Amino acid sequence: MSKTKTKTEKKNDNPMVKIYIMGSAHEVPASLTIMKAMEYAGFKITRGAGCRAGFCGACATVYRKAGDFRIYAALACQTQVEDGMVLTQLPFVPAPKGKYDVSKLSPTANTVLKYYPEVARCLSCNACSKVCPQEIHVMDYIQYSLQGQIDKAAEESFDCVQCGLCTIRCPAEIPQYHVATLVRRLHGKYNMTSPETLEARVEEIESGFYDEGLKKLMEASKDELRQKYYHERDFIDQKKA
Amino acid sequence: MVQYSYFPGCNLKTNAKGFEETAKAVSKILEAELIEMPNWNCCGTVHTMTSDNMMRRIAPVRVLSRSKKHIETLPEGTLNQVVTLCSMCNSTLKIVNREVRMDPDKLEKINYQLEADDEIYEKDMEVKHFLEIIRDEISYEKLSKSVTNPLEGLKISPYYGCMLLHPDEAAIDDVEMPSVLENLVESLGAVVIDSPLFKFCCGSYHIVDEDSIVDTQVEKIVEAARSRGANALVVACPLCAYNIDHQQKIMKDKTQTKDPLPVFYFTQLMALALGVPMKTNHFEDHHINPKPLLKELGLSGGKKSK
Numbered sequence: 001m002s003k004t005k006t007k008t009e010k011k012n013d014n015p016m017v018k019i020y021i022m023g024s025a026h027e028v029p030a031s032l033t034i035m036k037a038m039e040y041a042g043f044k045i046t047r048g049a050g051c052r053a054g055f056c057g058a059c060a061t062v063y064r065k066a067g068d069f070r071i072y073a074a075l076a077c078q079t080q081v082e083d084g085m086v087l088t089q090l091p092f093v094p095a096p097k098g099k100y101d102v103s104k105l106s107p108t109a110n111t112v113l114k115y116y117p118e119v120a121r122c123l124s125c126n127a128c129s130k131v132c133p134q135e136i137h138v139m140d141y142i143q144y145s146l147q148g149q150i151d152k153a154a155e156e157s158f159d160c161v162q163c164g165l166c167t168i169r170c171p172a173e174i175p176q177y178h179v180a181t182l183v184r185r186l187h188g189k190y191n192m193t194s195p196e197t198l199e200a201r202v203e204e205i206e207s208g209f210y211d212e213g214l215k216k217l218m219e220a221s222k223d224e225l226r227q228k229y230y231h232e233r234d235f236i237d238q239k240k241a
Numbered sequence: 242m243v244q245y246s247y248f249p250g251c252n253l254k255t256n257a258k259g260f261e262e263t264a265k266a267v268s269k270i271l272e273a274e275l276i277e278m279p280n281w282n283c284c285g286t287v288h289t290m291t292s293d294n295m296m297r298r299i300a301p302v303r304v305l306s307r308s309k310k311h312i313e314t315l316p317e318g319t320l321n322q323v324v325t326l327c328s329m330c331n332s333t334l335k336i337v338n339r340e341v342r343m344d345p346d347k348l349e350k351i352n353y354q355l356e357a358d359d360e361i362y363e364k365d366m367e368v369k370h371f372l373e374i375i376r377d378e379i380s381y382e383k384l385s386k387s388v389t390n391p392l393e394g395l396k397i398s399p400y401y402g403c404m405l406l407h408p409d410e411a412a413i414d415d416v417e418m419p420s421v422l423e424n425l426v427e428s429l430g431a432v433v434i435d436s437p438l439f440k441f442c443c444g445s446y447h448i449v450d451e452d453s454i455v456d457t458q459v460e461k462i463v464e465a466a467r468s469r470g471a472n473a474l475v476v477a478c479p480l481c482a483y484n485i486d487h488q489q490k491i492m493k494d495k496t497q498t499k500d501p502l503p504v505f506y507f508t509q510l511m512a513l514a515l516g517v518p519m520k521t522n523h524f525e526d527h528h529i530n531p532k533p534l535l536k537e538l539g540l541s542g543g544k545k546s547k
Contacts, residue, residue, distance in 0.1 A: 109255050124282040124300035126358050143282040148255040171296065 017083040034061050034076040034087060048091030054078040057161025060133075063087035073131045073165045093164025095175035098182065107186040109148035116179050119146050121172035128166035128176055134159045138166045138176050145183050153180075154187030245374065246311045247275035248304055248323050250284055250330035252479035257327075259523030260479065263512035264326050264371060270387055270515050271379050275324060275371070278304075278311045284330040285337065287446075295350045301337035302351045306362040322367045324374055326508070328404035328478040332411040334368040339410045370405070370413050372421050372477060372507065381428040389516040391430025394538035397510070398434040398466035398502075399423055400474050402481040406440055422475055425507055429514040434471040438462045443484040452488065459488045463502055472534060474504045482506060490528035503531035513540060 017030045019037060026041035035049060050058035059076035066084025076089060098115030105111045112119055119142055128138035136159055144153035157180035166176040204210070220228070245268075253261040268275040285300035308323035325331040341348040342364045352361045375384060399422035406416045414421045423433045441462055444455030462485060466474055476482045482504050489501040509522050519541065524531055535541045 109251070122283060122300075123296050124285070124303050125296065125354060126303075130357060137280070139282065140280050143280075146283065147249075147251045 017081055019081050019084070020086040022088050023086070028081055030081065030083070032081055034074070034079050034081055035059055037081045038076070038089070048089040049077070052077045055161060057163035058091070060090040060093070060163035060165050061087055062090060073133065075133045075163060078133065090164070090168065093168050095164065095167045095178055097175070097178050102185045102189050105186060107150040107190040109146055111186065112145045112179060112182060115182060116175060118172060118174040119179060122146065122174060123172055125171060127169045127171065131165045131169045133163060133165065134161060136160060141183070142174060142176055142179060145179055150183050150186050151191050153183040157184060242272045242274055243378070244274050244276050244315050244319050245322060245324040246308045246315065246319070247277050248281055248284070248308060248325050248330060248334070249277060250325065250327040252327055256483060256526065257479040257506065259509055259521070259526060260326055260506040262521045262523065263506065263517060264508040266517040266521050267508055267511040267515050270517070271383065273374055273379050276315060278308055281307060284333045286329050286333045288333045288336050295347065298337050298341070298347070299351055299354055301334050302341060302348070302362045303355060303360055304334060305338060305366045306355060306360045309363070309366055310360070321365050322369045324369050324371055326371050328370065328402060329480060331368060331370045331413070332404040335411040336408070338366065338368050370477070372425070373413050375425060376421050381424050384425070384511070385428040388429055388514045390514055390540065390542070392510060392514050392540060393430055395431035395540070396434050396470055396472045397426045397431050397475050397505070398436045398469070398471035398473070399426060399439060400436070400462060400476050400481060400485070401440045402443055402476065402478045403440060404478055422477070422507060426475060426510065429510055431510065434466060434469050436465045436469060436471070438465040443481045445480060445484070448484055455484050455488050456492060459485050460492065463489060467502060471502060473531065474502055475507050475510060476504060477507055486528045501529045503527065503529045503534055505531065
């Protein structure tokens, strides 16, 4: 990974590239990500940015490269600019979203088809998988959900960040990322067993076991808290452990 | 033990679980084991008649190419064949396989879409229905030798539907005088009841929007078999099975007139005769419960003799 620290001091050593943001040319340092390059160029991003660390999926971007006919897609916060890039942000992808009460469903293909009948239109073209910045096999999980293999669909779609790029590329107009949410909810609700330790802990909390301790903490002064936080807490020494 | 790359198709995982599970079980007993492809997509049904619509042909070609990759993980000597159970999948895959093998331009266009996924199809696969494997590779002789519980008392009318025999490029048997289901039923010790309506349309997708059409068809198909003495039907297509099974139930509830005939997948009959555990059949998914008939004939003891 390249570092951007040197920007102020050694600005002249930093090679610049020319990129086209929504058609207009900008000179930006070659080391920047697309998101930082847009800000460098003077754009104030009010939509289409979130965690800036590749987790939230808010900054979907589509671009083309110089001399390349293909269309590419990526998360703007995770992708470095290249000379001749033509790009735009896709801050939002409209997609129909099923309304359901997950406790009243069953983990079957018919449930998926009831809320997202478009799934049956899948052509198996795999355009969705090709565009996915998380490298998920999107088409495979759509097919698994159509086959009623909800467990496999949930696992395959687990890393989805809901950027919506699959949905905007799909020739069958399937809202893949909403289907992914549905199958994971079905899987969690009906196929997976609830961990015993979690249930035991919830019971403990509900029985009031921690109430007194929590009350003490809430009433503690800033100095007391500082003492507890920095000096009394058990730190596990990772090197020794 | 020979192994085959097996393509299930969507119905085998939803409405026809008994079909798939019995097929897998009997394939193992007959030493021609069906191994499911790890990641498969829709077969591309219904096959498009528009000859220049390549988008609709990507799915079947991808199945062929993924099956080839699957075969590379199976023991050496595994044939380049993808085996299907659903006659609809069988038909779609066979037709498209032949089209792209005969028309390099078509294949090139489709492969261009598969290239980036490293799933180019090299025209080196055959599509086989499990019935063809039974007839041509396993042999009826071996099948009848493996029978532990002969299906005595079952009088079965084979119903082919349209997809096993039409069109030419997908047909697995003679279009007017098919014998594959008949020979199979006889190998299992049951009696074959010939019906002139063995490929009379079941009503197909009209079940979705106009099920009265299906009712008319099903009534004729069932009556033709019943009047000739059959006490059950055997099929190879999940859609035929659903239409005949489900609509008989609807008609029975409506009219209270006739005794419906249970519908078996051919692999369920094999499972019964080969002593596979009863629960593998998933008879609970059937609308006309076959269990009373089996009990009456003393065929319910799935695994007692071995």
